Amino acid sequence: MAAAAQAQRRYANWKPRLGVLCQYSDSNLEFVKAEGFTSMQLRLDPSKLDDNAIASIKEKIQHSGIYVSSLAVDGNHIHPDPAEREKQNKYTIACLELCGKLGIPHIGGQSGTIKGRPLQEQVDEIVKVYTEKYFPVCEKNKVRILWEPYAGGPNIGTGPVGWEALFKSFKDSPYVGLQFDPSHLVWQFMDPVQAARDFADKIYDVHLKDCEILWHVLRRTGINPLNNARWWRFRIPGQGSVDWKGFFAVLAEQGYTGAMNIENEDEFYYPSYNQGNFTDQYKRGFRAGHEYLKTMVPPLTA
Secondary structure (H helix, E strand, O other), X not given: OHHHHHHHXXXXXXXXXXXXXXXXXXXXXXXXXXXXXXXXXXXXXHHHOOHHHHHHHXXXXXXXXXXXXXXXXXXXXXOOOHHHHHHHHHHHHHHHHHHHHHOOOEEEEOOOOOOOOOHHHHHHHHHHHHHHHHHHHHHHHOOEEEEOOOOOOOOOOOOHHHHHHHHHHHOOOOOEEEEEOHHHHHOOOOOHHHHHHHOHHHEEEEEEOEEEEOHHHHHHHOOOOOOOOOOEXXXXXXXXXXXXXXXXXXXXXXXXXXXXXXXXXXXXXXXXXXXXXXXXXXXXXXXXXXXXXXOOOOOOOO
């Protein structure tokens, strides 16, 4: 009985925020609020924003009551070309500082990579760059760097092997963690539910995106098709192979209370933007994903 009561208390604490990943615009913010979402991950370029624009965005977000969980920051932090690396490092620092001004607690993207180099050598370089260049800015602005397991970019944080190597070398740093996206593990033929269970204490943000395996293509082409045929594609939640019940069970057991943002890369709902604002078709994708997720995600209450 005691164990059951403890489990009930723990699961009752599972009150994640549900939202979307998107470019910022006033119109997009209004849609997010009107649809009953409670969070966003934003794409913003600090080089295109002055202090007045930043203050205006911050005021509008605060007025909406929407929680911004993270800022999307892509790129190769340890690019082998020194000039490209310096450019990326400066951009990332500017994004960390933008997070500080807007009160955003995380940036999410890739770890960085030098392809062809031994794994530990890449990890050591990542640790060096982050520790010297990023962590002082993270501490000042109260921001954490999160890795998304995207295998198509400059990234070694693509799954458990990379995560283990990175977290071991970073030790107990409070400035790194995971932006968990189960779809990326599915198309790598990894188990996202087990991965979430094994690294639950490192998950600080979540992307809700599904992945459909096109078995009729894969059975003919294999995973390295000579004709470059696409044997998988991203879908909105509920339209692919992700075990959402199992994944959410892990988060509920952990008492996860962070954000979970729909990343709509489902081409059935494209085009996505018109002059920076959601198209009607793109909105349909968010609505369809939202309706599916409502059956499994508890509503956020005050």
